[in-house]
Amino acid sequence: xxxxxxxxxALLVLVQFPLWxxxxxxxxxxxxxxxxxxxxxxxxxxxxxNEKLASEISDLKEGKGAIEERARYELGMIKDDxxxxxxxxxxxxxxxxxxAAPVKGKxxx
Numbered sequence: 001x002x003x004x005x006x007x008x009x010a011l012l013v014l015v016q017f018p019l020w021x022x023x024x025x026x027x028x029x030x031x032x033x034x035x036x037x038x039x040x041x042x043x044x045x046x047x048x049x050n051e052k053l054a055s056e057i058s059d060l061k062e063g064k065g066a067i068e069e070r071a072r073y074e075l076g077m078i079k080d081d082x083x084x085x086x087x088x089x090x091x092x093x094x095x096x097x098x099x100a101a102p103v104k105g106k107x108x109x
Contacts, residue, residue, distance in 0.1 A: 059066035071077040078084050
């Protein structure tokens with residue numbers, strides 16, 4: 001009787017081994033599930049970035065407003081008849097910067 005019980009226990013362990021540790025076992029499936037979850041999260045981040053870039057491209061293609069905004073904030077450009085005014089906080093450590101007003105008239109050749 002003891003020998004039969006020992007054989008059945010050994011068979012049960014042998015059947016359980018591929019279920020848990022084999023190629024299609026639970027641990028392998030769990031690992032693959034984690035990889036799929038990480039890939040989906042990465043794809044969502046890339047999709048959001050692509051949507052942001054697509055909206056920026058459509059803004060640049062359709063109107064001059066986005067181009068003007070970029071020129072003003074990134075390059076510091078102003079229109080011909082505008083005067084640039086910069087307000088500086090009294091507590092700031094940055095010194096005042098002088099900015100020349102736009103010059104009207106034709107440039108000399």
